[in-house]
Amino acid sequence: MSNLKFSRQRETIKEYLANTKEHPTADMIYMSIRETNPNISLGTVYRNLNLLVDQGEIIKISHGTGSDRFDGNPKPHYHFVCTACSCVQDIELAPGALDHINLIASANFNGEIKGHSTFFYGHCANCKR
Amino acid sequence: MSNLKFSRQRETIKEYLANTKEHPTADMIYMSIRETNPNISLGTVYRNLNLLVDQGEIIKISHGTGSDRFDGNPKPHYHFVCTACSCVQDIELAPGALDHINLIASANFNGEIKGHSTFFYGHCANCKR
């Protein structure tokens, strides 16, 4: 409803997310931006992250353990979480590659399944040996 | 390491979870048990829930939004979360029915995928219309 105004802080956050593959937490973003913009506050980082999520410009990743992480790529895609180092990585899948599991799950279910949320676990390339 | 002693509180919690399909939060469990056991504390509920999870006797369900929920059925199975009423329900699937998605995800991934965590979303039987 309300129209967004330009905000240097929000631009900085968006730009930071566009240039990292780290899937950082709000605090990681805060720490990093503070190096060039020492006055920014953590509250502002959270407020803008939520705004950007609402606008569909970024994605919030809530995988059970630890703080939420954020992804500058708003296209739906899957994520991998390393059980050793806790890093989060993108998983490249053809669009819709897992859509069929909604049907599998629907087979014996009474309600209406509209989607799913999946995280893959294991050891990342650095942690496997 | 340490051996568990009998505890009336822990038994009560286990029994409560064994007899509900609600997938309650720690607080729901606390509120309910307090009706017959007014002295129990929320800290004790949390401590025992974590112990039971460590023992593999119950499961903790951490789906992004809201408090964690607990399931008295320790066998791995899938869950559905209603986007309307927030209820959590079991999804009955043949064991291993979705194991193949690990292979799909592994195809273009560098690390070693050992498992996945999936929640289904939609409207439950009560909320669809």
Next chain:
DNA sequence: TTACCTGCAAACCATTTGCAGATCC
């Protein structure tokens, strides 16, 4: 007797929010 367990309350952590002033349009 001695682990382990409890209630209580305070601590913790991630996130949100109220406020008074600054900024964009």
Next chain:
DNA sequence: GGATCTGCAAATGGTTTGCAGGTAA
């Protein structure tokens, strides 16, 4: 000028923890 934004700091909500006393084996 007025709505939207900011920094700050306090509040919130869920969960954990330290402590001193209680209980099972």
